[in-house]
Amino acid sequence: DTGVSQNPRHKITKRGQNVTFRCDPISEHNRLYWYRQTLGQGPEFLTYFQNEAQLEKSRLLSDRFSAERPKGSFSTLEIQRTEQGDSAMYLCASSPAGADTQYFGPGTRLTVL
């Protein structure tokens, strides 16, 4: 089954460290989305790509966050100088352009100590 995959599934880090997450979308999907979800809340949109172009970024995406999708396939989300408030589940989703349904990966759970 070639669904959306995310690595790592869990990451524990100390405050101030940098972390990077990877998302591999479904192969024929050219849109890729990142969301963040804190406990007891719904996911919040962070950013999305169409192919390699980052077309929209949320105000939630501070300058410590950067996302890339260099070849229009996998994407990385980096958080620099992590803070305890960054602790959350980071979800990736993909879809074909023009489609409304998104397919989510299992998420990466980040804990910042």
Next chain:
Amino acid sequence: SQQGEEDPQALSIQEGENATTNCSYKTSINNLQWYRQNSGRGLVHLILIRSNEREKHSGRLRVTLDTSKKSSSLLITASRAADTASYFCATVGLYNQGGKLIFGQGTELSVKP
């Protein structure tokens, strides 16, 4: 910040009963979708209803949409223990070209055998 609110936040029922959760949103939409999330996992798309539709069915799921009240409901009939999960509504804004989803806070459903 999230688009909508869901009511109730938590619901506990017996197997075989029907479960209803309601979602309200704030801005004009292109479509509204419902997703399910098992504890600590990614989201799974359940059903999509477009702004010009009023009701849609899929298996044991029935969704209604009232754009004049900016609200939607999800009905799960003949619930099963396996339906235990969190259910989220998500909207795609009317002028949103990228398809980003704006989620509600979710309803946590517990179905007891």
